[in-house]
Amino acid sequence: MIYLSLFWTFFKIGLFSFGGGYAILAMIQQEVVTRHAWLTASEFTDIVAVSQMTPGPISINAATFIGYRQAGVFGSLLCTFGVILPSILLMLAITLSYVKLRRQPWFQNVLKKLRWLSLGLIGAAAILIGEGAFTDRFSVGVFVICLIIYWRFKPNPIYLLLGAAAVGMILG
Amino acid sequence: MNRRLLAIFLTFLKIGAFTIGGAYAMIPLIRREVVEKRRWITNAGYLNGLAAAQSCPGPIAINLSVYIGFHVKRGWGVFAAVLSTVLPSLLIIIAIAALFSHYADLPLVRKAFHALKPAVVALIAVPLIQMTRGAGLGPRNFWLPLAAIILVGLLGVSPIYPILGTILYSLLQSFWPKKGPV
Numbered sequence: 001m002i003y004l005s006l007f008w009t010f011f012k013i014g015l016f017s018f019g020g021g022y023a024i025l026a027m028i029q030q031e032v033v034t035r036h037a038w039l040t041a042s043e044f045t046d047i048v049a050v051s052q053m054t055p056g057p058i059s060i061n062a063a064t065f066i067g068y069r070q071a072g073v074f075g076s077l078l079c080t081f082g083v084i085l086p087s088i089l090l091m092l093a094i095t096l097s098y099v100k101l102r103r104q105p106w107f108q109n110v111l112k113k114l115r116w117l118s119l120g121l122i123g124a125a126a127i128l129i130g131e132g133a134f135t136d137r138f139s140v141g142v143f144v145i146c147l148i149i150y151w152r153f154k155p156n157p158i159y160l161l162l163g164a165a166a167v168g169m170i171l172g
Numbered sequence: 173m174n175r176r177l178l179a180i181f182l183t184f185l186k187i188g189a190f191t192i193g194g195a196y197a198m199i200p201l202i203r204r205e206v207v208e209k210r211r212w213i214t215n216a217g218y219l220n221g222l223a224a225a226q227s228c229p230g231p232i233a234i235n236l237s238v239y240i241g242f243h244v245k246r247g248w249g250v251f252a253a254v255l256s257t258v259l260p261s262l263l264i265i266i267a268i269a270a271l272f273s274h275y276a277d278l279p280l281v282r283k284a285f286h287a288l289k290p291a292v293v294a295l296i297a298v299p300l301i302q303m304t305r306g307a308g309l310g311p312r313n314f315w316l317p318l319a320a321i322i323l324v325g326l327l328g329v330s331p332i333y334p335i336l337g338t339i340l341y342s343l344l345q346s347f348w349p350k351k352g353p354v
Binding site: 012014015016017018020021022025026027030031034035042045046048049050052053054055056057058059060061064065068069073076077080083084086087088090091092094095098099102105106109110111112113114115116117118119120121122123124125126127128129130132133134135138139140142143146147150151156157158160161164165166167168169171172 | 188189190192220221223224225226227228229231232233234235238239242243250254258260262264265268269270272273276280283284285287289290291292293294295296297298300301304307309313316317318319320321324325326328330331335338339342343345346347
């Protein structure tokens, strides 16, 4: 039954992952940490960090990782397939009808509202991940410094994270 | 396997393997490969696909591979493009997952993650602030993202409900008699 549960959970995550990348994090956290307890909040944040340093979308990385942890290589394949299946089906439908669809005011209205909503979902992800991340003064300091560097200089995220990891190893 | 399919596979393998740091790093790379190098699709066609990929749920990279794969070689093209986009991260994450349980508790690894976690929050916060500025939020619509933050971030509600609610609300707004979208 774990297989069915893994597949269904990630199918749902794929189906409701509007707004790309960070907007999906709150959804994955809700399903994987709160609902099924497949990961602790702290492990979830670790995986988000790892995802940012490896190729591929976060939702797929999370699916692969959690699938492997719960049910080995087969589990990771199943979860990954589950999370991309809605994309494939819906995107094929949209590909065939997009030119007509995008002229419809109702379609544009739905997209506009979802874009606004996804800002809130990203904010929610920041709060959920922040809960596990801010444990002491050191972590708050790292956050502030990363915020300033990323804001001002826009480095590739991987360099920022590698730098943070190095600082953590030396000073953490 | 025919040559075109192999070309799709190799192109998206490269895209899947070298796009670290989110979808927005990958969009120009895909354009260069499929519009300029391979000439599978026109620039206008690519931009259409990108807009469609952004409006569809799911990772933009996967959505865009579906679009381009379908464009080039229908069903098999979709299969080859999606498989090769996913394959690099699938292999890397399985390797990391296999190693993670052995090394996660090493002091040095714990120390690295101690700093990585707040850094990740900064990675989320900066684009959020910048996106918020360009989103055209005002007194009439700021409640929508605010409600999502409170419901999902503070009260632990599943994002499914705000998403369904927003879709329903927008449709009602568009189709309710004598009331156009705001």
